[in-house]
Amino acid sequence: MMKDIAQVIEDTAAKLLKIAATKLPTEVKESLLKGEKETEGALGKSQLQAINENVSIAEDQSKPMCQDTGLVSFFVKVGDKFPLRSEVKTALIKGTKKATQNVPLRPNAVDMFEGNTKNNVGLRGFVPWFYFDLVEGDNCEIIAMPKGGGSSNVGKMKMIPPGKGIKGVKEFVVEALAAAGPLACPPYVVGVGVGGGEDMCMNLAKKALLRPLYQYHKDEKIASIEKELLNVLNKLEIGAMGLGEGPSVLDVHMEFAARHPASLPVGVVISCWALRHSGATIDNEGNVEWHPH
Amino acid sequence: MEFHLTTPIPPKKLKEIKIGDIVYLTGTVVTARDEAHLKALELHKEGKKPPVDFEGIGLFHCGPVMKKNEQGEWTVVAAGPTTSARMEIFQDEFIKVFHPSVIIGKGGMGERTSKACQDEKCIYGYFTGGAALLAADRIKQVKDVFWLEELGMPECLWVYEVEEFGPLTVTIDTHGGNLTDESKKNIEANKEKILQEL
Numbered sequence A: 001m002m003k004d005i006a007q008v009i010e011d012t013a014a015k016l017l018k019i020a021a022t023k024l025p026t027e028v029k030e031s032l033l034k035g036e037k038e039t040e041g042a043l044g045k046s047q048l049q050a051i052n053e054n055v056s057i058a059e060d061q062s063k064p065m066c067q068d069t070g071l072v073s074f075f076v077k078v079g080d081k082f083p084l085r086s087e088v089k090t091a092l093i094k095g096t097k098k099a100t101q102n103v104p105l106r107p108n109a110v111d112m113f114e115g116n117t118k119n120n121v122g123l124r125g126f127v128p129w130f131y132f133d134l135v136e137g138d139n140c141e142i143i144a145m146p147k148g149g150g151s152s153n154v155g156k157m158k159m160i161p162p163g164k165g166i167k168g169v170k171e172f173v174v175e176a177l178a179a180a181g182p183l184a185c186p187p188y189v190v191g192v193g194v195g196g197g198e199d200m201c202m203n204l205a206k207k208a209l210l211r212p213l214y215q216y217h218k219d220e221k222i223a224s225i226e227k228e229l230l231n232v233l234n235k236l237e238i239g240a241m242g243l244g245e246g247p248s249v250l251d252v253h254m255e256f257a258a259r260h261p262a263s264l265p266v267g268v269v270i271s272c273w274a275l276r277h278s279g280a281t282i283d284n285e286g287n288v289e290w291h292p293h
Numbered sequence B: 001m002e003f004h005l006t007t008p009i010p011p012k013k014l015k016e017i018k019i020g021d022i023v024y025l026t027g028t029v030v031t032a033r034d035e036a037h038l039k040a041l042e043l044h045k046e047g048k049k050p051p052v053d054f055e056g057i058g059l060f061h062c063g064p065v066m067k068k069n070e071q072g073e074w075t076v077v078a079a080g081p082t083t084s085a086r087m088e089i090f091q092d093e094f095i096k097v098f099h100p101s102v103i104i105g106k107g108g109m110g111e112r113t114s115k116a117c118q119d120e121k122c123i124y125g126y127f128t129g130g131a132a133l134l135a136a137d138r139i140k141q142v143k144d145v146f147w148l149e150e151l152g153m154p155e156c157l158w159v160y161e162v163e164e165f166g167p168l169t170v171t172i173d174t175h176g177g178n179l180t181d182e183s184k185k186n187i188e189a190n191k192e193k194i195l196q197e198l
């Protein structure tokens, strides 16, 4: 019997949100464990130990690792020959409501005028937020990314004078992280988007967080800036939970777009230690392949 | 140093503790966020007493997720700390009036709270941000709840019996020390240095 593909998408979305909320991507987990091992100060060590213990309880008990289960967004790539189009969106919204009940996720979608919607879906059609892309082939790839409020509050965007060049970009990233300081549950993972427009740089910065840790940009020039920033940002000595000991930043990822000659937009999106995302690919018959997590 | 404290905590014991020490708390801890602070202080102004005696116990900045089990008893689902900075505007008065021993939260607190902690003998323990399950794991019993109807689940007073609740990093002690302030100053100084070297 043909599978109901809309139903498959809905169930997949709900499950992806559950995986994201309860289980850290392997390389993030490993990085935090390594941080605990290498941190010498007792303060930083005890914070990292607490994070790691909490992460392992979450995984064992299938419970959300943090009470703030975030605002939901999906990155979706729809293949030319995938049978559904707009129904993908409808199914992802249904999946979000389902996960809110089943996991459960904390209801985090608040309407400015009507209050909390209680199901993580906004009343005005923008939450969850979708990043859609059209690609070749017959699959549909879905990545769920819930992001906590505390860590979103420290995100920053600036249109810097193009004359300041790449040095200006680096300066702004350093300033953004210094301002974040202890506020958003460090150690952090940092996404930086450069170019495009004022909106695009933030999108790119967020997307950059999805790249696995320690996988640097394909372009050597960009990779070397990522590594340089990782090094200098750790010299801020924010430390685990902002107490000055242990890693401040686990990794920095950058994406560049072309820019207008008159502008140099820089977006910085910061993730707390709870960097949550998970993905799956659905083929045109409704078979689901879960991405390694 | 590491301390294992049991409520009610004698002020003499609190004086031994310094910023950077790690504390594990056993005994009574009560949750209170913005609204509960305000309400307790209002009652006090009217000459009335809040339903809980805060003296010598732990005051937890936390809006937990709670669930009733099949027997109709309250259980903790998640109970991570909330950002304490919001309570800075009335924490000092709260400490002066009610004398809790340990304030538990995340992100640290400012000068007014440090001053009150010094004057009244109270410490601030930083619980790891986001570690909601670890916190829930150390809460052994939900002893009582007050103001649930009026303030709602996250804002009301939950009275917990906890065991080895922690690790709590002491960032404010009874001697005027404030570790998060020091850390912020250090970050600022490092930033200036980095910007010059870029």
Ligand code: SF4
Residues within 6 Å of the ligand: A066, A067, A068, A069, A147, A148, A149, A150, A151, A184, A185, A272, A273, A274, B129, B130, B131
């Ligand atoms: S910043 Fe992250 S870890 Fe901290 S409370 Fe928010 S979502 Fe949880």
